[in-house]
Amino acid sequence: MSGDNREDREEKEEFCYLCRRPESAAGKLLHLQQNICICTDCL
Numbered sequence: 010m011s012g013d014n015r016e017d018r019e020e021k022e023e024f025c026y027l028c029r030r031p032e033s034a035a036g037k038l039l040h041l042q043q044n045i046c047i048c049t050d051c052l
Contacts, residue, residue, distance in 0.1 A: 027051040 023032050025048040032038050035048035 025051055 023038055023046045024030065025032075025035050025038060026045045027047060028035065028051050030048060032046075032048075035050065038046040038048055039052060040046055
């Protein structure tokens with residue numbers, strides 16, 4: 010069952026709208042309207 014939990018976390022991880030890096034690699038993401046997330050590097 011531990012494999013299922015890992016898959017759930019990976020699905021919920023957010024990505025930067027511009028560079029497509031995951032939050033774990035890009036750092037904190039800023040949330041904008043319409044579910045758009047942008048990392049501070051792209052901003």
